[in-house]
Amino acid sequence: xxxxxxxxxxxxxxxxxxxxxxxxxxxxxxxxxxxxxxxxxxxxxxxxxxxxxxxxxxxxxxxxxxxxxxxxxxxxxxxxxxxxxxxxxxxxxxxxxxxxxxxxxxxxxxxxxxxxxxxxxxxxxxxxxxxxxxxxxxxxxxxxxxxxxxxxxxxxxxxxxxxx
Numbered sequence: 001x002x003x004x005x006x007x008x009x010x011x012x013x014x015x016x017x018x019x020x021x022x023x024x025x026x027x028x029x030x031x032x033x034x035x036x037x038x039x040x041x042x043x044x045x046x047x048x049x050x051x052x053x054x055x056x057x058x059x060x061x062x063x064x065x066x067x068x069x070x071x072x073x074x075x076x077x078x079x080x081x082x083x084x085x086x087x088x089x090x091x092x093x094x095x096x097x098x099x100x101x102x103x104x105x106x107x108x109x110x111x112x113x114x115x116x117x118x119x120x121x122x123x124x125x126x127x128x129x130x131x132x133x134x135x136x137x138x139x140x141x142x143x144x145x146x147x148x149x150x151x152x153x154x155x156x157x158x159x160x161x162x163x164x
Contacts, residue, residue, distance in 0.1 A: 005045070005046060006035075006043040006044060006045060006046070007043070007044045007045075007046060007048070007049075008041065008042070008043065008044075009023055009024075009034075009041075009042045009044070012044050012048060012049070012052070015049055016049055016052040016053070016056075018052055018056070023052075026052070026055060027042075029065060029069060030069055030072075030073070031051070031055055031065070031068060031069055031072055032044065032048050032051050032052065032055075033048075034048075045080075046080075047080040047081065050080075050081065050086075051072060051075075051081075054068075054071075054072070054086065054089070055068055055072075058071075058093075061097060061100075062100060063093060063096075067093075071089045071092065071093075072089075074088075074089065075089070
């Protein structure tokens with residue numbers, strides 16, 4: 001690639017709106033890559049701007065960096081990714097994003113009850129403890145997360161926040 005087609009880290013930061021330190025972090029995590037000049041300066045191809053835009057949008061909707069890294073590793077190295085490449089990547093997350101939207105809608109719809117409760121009266125919390133179901137799990141606080149299997153050998157077996 002010719003030098004005039006490449007961007008310095010400062011140019012990339014300016015064009016993408018991302019701090020230089022974040023670009024260094026993305027590079028250290030394998031999300032973007034650069035080549036080094038004879039003077040050991042970083043040079044980025046212009047398609048890195050698209051990758052950064054993809055990273056930022058993905059982060060904004062809550063996709064973990066590991067999943068973003070996995071997705072970006074599926075992009076072709078020999079050419080600039082095209083619209084079909086980007087569509088394929090985002091389609092893979094459709095189901096996960098739909099699930100997040102449902103969770104956010106539940107939160108939105110139950111938020112006034114939750115704020116009114118303040119989780120000080122869990123027996124009335126329509127959002128995380130309808131009909132005081134959490135009481136069956138024993139004493140202590142409960143998380144607003146779906147139950148997960150216990151990773152340690154518990155007696156009796158427990159899930160979620162009780163498994164710690």
